[in-house]
Amino acid sequence: xxxxxxxxxxxxxxxxxxxxxxxxxxxxxxxxxxxxxxxxxxxxxxxxxxxxxxxxxxxxxxxxxxxxxxxxxxxxxxxxxxxxxxxxxxxxxxxxxxxxxxxxxxxxxxxxxxxxxxxxxxxxxxxxxxxxxxxxxxxxxxxxxxxxxxxxxxxxxxxxxxxxxxxxxxxxxxxxxxxxxxxxxxxxxxxxxxxxxxxxxxxxxxxxxxxxxxxxxxxxxxxxxxxxxxxxxxxxxxxxxxxxxxxxxxxxxxxxxxxxxxxxxx
Amino acid sequence: xxxxxxxxxxxxxxxxxxxxxxxxxxxxxxxxxxxxxxxxxxxxxxxxxxxxxxxxxxxxxxxxxxxxxxxxxxxxxxxxxxxxxxxxxxxxxxxxxxxxxxxxxxxxxxxxxxxxxxxxxxxxxxxxxxxxxxxxxxxxxxxxxxxxxxxxxxxxxxxxxxxxxxxxxxxxxxxxxxxxxxxxxxxxxxxxxxxxxxxxxxxxxxxxxxxxxxxxxxxxxxxxxxxxxxxxxxxxxxxxxxxxxxxxxxxxxxxxxxxxxxxxxx
Numbered sequence: 001x002x003x004x005x006x007x008x009x010x011x012x013x014x015x016x017x018x019x020x021x022x023x024x025x026x027x028x029x030x031x032x033x034x035x036x037x038x039x040x041x042x043x044x045x046x047x048x049x050x051x052x053x054x055x056x057x058x059x060x061x062x063x064x065x066x067x068x069x070x071x072x073x074x075x076x077x078x079x080x081x082x083x084x085x086x087x088x089x090x091x092x093x094x095x096x097x098x099x100x101x102x103x104x105x106x107x108x109x110x111x112x113x114x115x116x117x118x119x120x121x122x123x124x125x126x127x128x129x130x131x132x133x134x135x136x137x138x139x140x141x142x143x144x145x146x147x148x149x150x151x152x153x154x155x156x157x158x159x160x161x162x163x164x165x166x167x168x169x170x171x172x173x174x175x176x177x178x179x180x181x182x183x184x185x186x187x188x189x190x191x192x193x194x195x196x197x198x199x200x201x202x203x204x205x206x207x208x209x210x211x212x213x214x215x216x217x218x219x220x221x222x223x224x225x226x227x228x229x230x231x232x233x234x235x236x237x238x239x240x241x242x243x244x245x246x247x248x249x250x251x252x253x254x255x256x257x258x259x260x261x262x263x264x265x266x
Numbered sequence: 267x268x269x270x271x272x273x274x275x276x277x278x279x280x281x282x283x284x285x286x287x288x289x290x291x292x293x294x295x296x297x298x299x300x301x302x303x304x305x306x307x308x309x310x311x312x313x314x315x316x317x318x319x320x321x322x323x324x325x326x327x328x329x330x331x332x333x334x335x336x337x338x339x340x341x342x343x344x345x346x347x348x349x350x351x352x353x354x355x356x357x358x359x360x361x362x363x364x365x366x367x368x369x370x371x372x373x374x375x376x377x378x379x380x381x382x383x384x385x386x387x388x389x390x391x392x393x394x395x396x397x398x399x400x401x402x403x404x405x406x407x408x409x410x411x412x413x414x415x416x417x418x419x420x421x422x423x424x425x426x427x428x429x430x431x432x433x434x435x436x437x438x439x440x441x442x443x444x445x446x447x448x449x450x451x452x453x454x455x456x457x458x459x460x461x462x463x464x465x466x467x468x469x470x471x472x473x474x475x476x477x478x479x480x481x482x483x484x485x486x487x488x489x490x491x492x493x494x495x496x497x498x499x500x501x502x503x504x505x506x507x508x509x510x511x512x513x514x515x516x517x518x519x520x521x522x523x524x525x526x527x528x529x530x531x532x
Contacts, residue, residue, distance in 0.1 A: 176482075
């Protein structure tokens with residue numbers, strides 16, 4: 001039987017030199033001193049990305065960190081990667097380009113090993129591009145600031161978390177326009193915009209915010225969209241009555257019920 | 267008896283060389299061929315700002331355009347300014363710095379002449395800083411991207427339109443964070459974010475969008491704010507259940523009722 005997803009979805013630019021609140025939470029969820037973390041830098045073209053995270057996770061007390069070489073699809077077929085993921089307590093997906101990440105690992109044995117372990121309850125953490133790929137439909141790219149169908153391009157993601165579309169670097173890059181376009185076109189999704197150095201911690205349908213920024217949740221379920229799909233892709237879409245939640249660290253949200261929970265007492 | 271406000275509130279960077287949709291609407295509202303427009307460049311430090319608008323308004327067919335020299339408070343006391351405003355069918359407030367604009371004209375005879383004519387139904391149009399000052403409380407400055415009390419500073423405005431706080435260059439500068447902070451602290455105000463080359467045309471409580479971008483309206487009236495005023499000014503404020511409207515050109519909104527109107531049929 002498959003377990004509820006156990007995800008750490010990070011909006012990018014998380015602290016790696018100070019208290020490392022978010023990356024420490026990744027280690028904690030992965031088992032603390034017995035954490036075995038597989039870093040998958042498939043989204044990145046920078047050779048040092050994997051090693052940089054390995055250094056931080058080791059400093060934060062993980063028992064073991066492996067960096068998987070997935071610099072091409074061929075590399076993603078390496079049988080040793082499957083073994084590493086099979087033994088891992090968490091996988092960490094770095095930033096870079098979410099389309100590159102999907103191109104490199106989608107449908108490979110590594111992808112299957114990842115999904116097998118997710119069903120067994122393994123933690124998956126991802127930042128920036130590694131956050132975007134967690135949903136079934138992801139934002140591939142787009143202009144941040146226009147509520148317009150041709151301002152955003154979507155593509156299939158890893159399908160680790162149903163019912164949402166994630167956007168990252170959210171406030172820093174002023175991306176509410178493109179996320180509004182997504183929920184206007186696909187109102188069955190919650191739009192989840194995560195600021196930098198901020199994470200949404202998800203266990204099943206329950207989510208909690210951690211970090212310095214805010215998580216913005218857009219719910220167009222009750223909105224008047226006036227057939228957004230009939231608006232020409234080059235024209236602005238209007239939405240009336242979208243419900244917006246802007247949640248700071250510690251606040252909790254029920255993704256299935258689409259509602260914010262009261263803050264803890266005191 | 268005072269008339270309902272007749273305002274053209276522009277989010278900045280409106281077209282001045284192409285079809286000039288928004289500035290042509292200013293001329294139309296001001297009386298078209300009999301329009302007499304007083305340009306008040308008090309927000310600007312650039313000597314050419316007033317003349318640039320005069321050129322456009324004359325090209326668009328206004329009968330007469332006067333540029334008021336309000337480069338200091340002393341200049342704002344010039345009796346001839348009162349005569350110009352008394353005869354004007356519209357006043358146009360340029361961009362620049364909204365605090366400078368208020369410092370230069372607030373409480374002067376020009377300010378009184380302006381309010382007297384507004385009560386008689388004169389059109390007031392303003393762009394950017396000239397848009398910000400239309401409300402009773404305006405955003406003086408602030409960081410765009412943080413939902414935090416110390417990220418935004420408010421100051422008194424011209425009180426031409428009650429019940430709202432206006433933000434401009436809205437999508438282009440990613441300002442939803444600071445506007446959310448304002449409505450969290452002052453939920454009696456609607457937050458009105460206007461994109462560049464976009465205007466909100468207001469007559470009384472009725473508003474209509476015109477231009478290339480969107481107008482974003484934030485209504486925290488039904489939101490759960492958990493005493494935002496008790497959150498330390500350096501901490502993120504959480505808001506749950508804010509109602510958001512993102513309205514494209516042609517869409518209408520009732521400001522008093524806080525609701526979007528159905529789009530025109532067809």
